[in-house]
Amino acid sequence: MASLTIDNVKKRYGQTEILKGINISIEAGEFLILVGPSGCGKSTLMNSIAGLEDVSEGRILIGDNDVTYASPKDRDIAMVFQSYALYPNMTVAENISFGLEMRKVPKEEREAEVERVAEMLQIGHLLKRKPAQLSGGQRQRVAMGRALARRPKMYLFDEPLSNLDAKLRVEMRTEIKKLHQKLGTTIVYVTHDQIEAMTLADRIAVMKDGEVQQLGTPQEIYDNPTNLFVAGFMGSPAMNFIPAKVVEQNGSYALELQAATPTVVPFPKPDSLKAHVGKEILLGLRPEMITEPQPHKEGKEFVVTADIDVEVTEPMGADTMVLTRIQSAEVNCRCNPAYPARAGEAIAMMFDTSKAVAFDKDNGQRIDN
């Protein structure tokens, strides 16, 4: 177990800068998730932590050791790859013990360790098989077993679940979380799946174009995104960005949206809107904050009911997503399935803006911070 500090790390290939000064630091035992679209530099950052790629500038510290220029084997970290990268010529047991063998661990200890890991991951019956004889999920477990066997200071997971089918992915996700709770080791985990990021992480670093857009706990990222990109990336369905005009009302400021009829909604931090009076901004509102009228919320401070024109309904079982359009923006509302919303008709919706955020339309930054 060790903390990880990434201090102003830059990586250049010729003229192109892949990492533009990354600063992340996490405590020992924390589960850090690097998330972002493909090409955002998250895998490069991961490889730099592992020592598989050199950084052009900056420092990487594991615990108190500066490992920026240490070779991969001296960093005492283990990695699980997206392609699993199991050694095809070795059995499962040999795969798991290879790292120990390289570190000159005596044979008996190696065998004991293989047994311990196999039991933890329930792969005891597979130990004599070759990787080619395993299913995707089994390979995934073996790949984790190989990482676990060495008991390293830190684990790196590079999109470990992206080659599994949907059901197995959810299962393994839970298992990884349990494993982390049990072992309490530091984990850095790369994914482009925001649900994985939300469910697993102690802290999430949302990356784009080689920069960390925001580093925070899943809830912080969900409730308090710093810009449009982070807000749109985390959450499924994504946050609604509703064009709204800032209006002055009774000495305070509020937002006017074009629902079925123009509707004025209050905003939690009205003073932050002052500079934008008369201009259009983007109101960020999660789908679950636009619902069918709920009696217990009636009359509360940030709740407004307004009619919308239903475009499409998407029943999901637990909820029904109701799609409408406010100006040019598509807006998702999360409703009770019993609520009789029908495509083509207008129906009342309750807008709860108590957790709403506002973004500058031009540069995408938050304006209410």
Add this chain to the structure above:
Amino acid sequence: MSNVAKRQTSTLDKVLRIALYVCLFGMAAVYLAPFLVMLLTSLKDVEEIRSGTLLSLPSSLNFDAWSKAWSGACTGSQCEGMAPYFFNSFQIVIPAVAISTLLGALNGYVISHWKFKGSDVFFAALLVGCFIPFQVILLPMARTLGWLGIANTTTGLVMVHVVYGVAFTTLFFRNFYQSIPVELVKAARLDGAGFFTIFYRIILPVSTPIIVVTVIWQFTQIWNDFLFGVAFSGFDTQPVTVALNNLVNTSFGGKEYNVDMAAAIIAALPTLVVYILAGKYFVRGLTAGAVKG
């Protein structure tokens, strides 16, 4: 009633199919004919060769020509047959194949998994080696061998073949190793394995198909080589191809075609055997690097 589509075989289709087979068998016969003539001739005695036709069968099986070709025929002033040169060839081929294959494997491993600054240029330069004609390097190589003190020796010939073969073997191994995922090497590095350990424990065990291809290729090339053999061998280190040439060109009185043919088949036998034993790997391995799968 029945809407099952029947395969329509017209008369034209049948005729074309028959024509195709006739064509294929004809071509096969054309390719096999020389070998058949050699085999038949080697089993006849000189008298029968003179009186009969090329394709007439021998009246009795007569292996005298084979034993003479193996151990009694004259190659120039010596009359020991092909046997000593046959073993000379093995002494050249085995180390040359082993060394060039191993070097090719190491080179391919470095070029595809331990890229260094300029490794692509290095690989391109190496490829040029595949296209250098033999004749061009004869004189410089003769000087080099003389300077190294290994002119006219088996060692010298082995070195020539290794130098010439490395370009090809590297190309083979590099293409094969391109299809091995880089994560495998990364995982091994994190596990604490070094350059040679990864090569020996991870890479080599999965290289069987390409090793077979390279061995067949190098074996055939080096065994069949005549030019380097005639240019760089000494009196008693001549390979079998040179001996065959000498044998055919040495004649006292009438030409013994049966002995010539037997000697030629003996000289060709090892490459035939190698190809028959490992041929299926050859085709499999040659295409392995071409299509990622």
